Amino acid sequence: MDIGVYMSRATLTEKLSLRRQPNPETAWNLRAWPRGFRVRETNRLFVAADQLWRGYFIFTHALFNPRDQAVPYAILFDTRTWTPISTTPAPRFRGFTYKIPPVMPLTSP
Numbered sequence: 001m002d003i004g005v006y007m008s009r010a011t012l013t014e015k016l017s018l019r020r021q022p023n024p025e026t027a028w029n030l031r032a033w034p035r036g037f038r039v040r041e042t043n044r045l046f047v048a049a050d051q052l053w054r055g056y057f058i059f060t061h062a063l064f065n066p067r068d069q070a071v072p073y074a075i076l077f078d079t080r081t082w083t084p085i086s087t088t089p090a091p092r093f094r095g096f097t098y099k100i101p102p103v104m105p106l107t108s109p
Helices: 009-020
Strands: 002-006 025-030 044-049 052-064 073-078 083-089
Touching: 009 025, 009 044
Parallel strands: 002 044
Antiparallel strands: 025 073, 044 052, 052 073, 052 083
């Protein structure tokens, strides 16, 4: 499953800086659960910033916190999996989207 999120350039820079930390995993919180997420398959989080698609991360886990009513879902990803892509236009949006830029599909491990 692939989804896309829009984040500020500063947030993307912060996420990428975690690649050099002892724990390079971080989270992105969501209000709704993305359909199509499959355990033991490759799931990607595409990132748009400054009105361009920039690249993607590979999910490591997905979590649900029923006590968090605002954003009860979180997807975890390893920042070391960052893969830049050819930049293509991306209008600003909230939440997440399934309309991601065309890139070569990945095979599951």
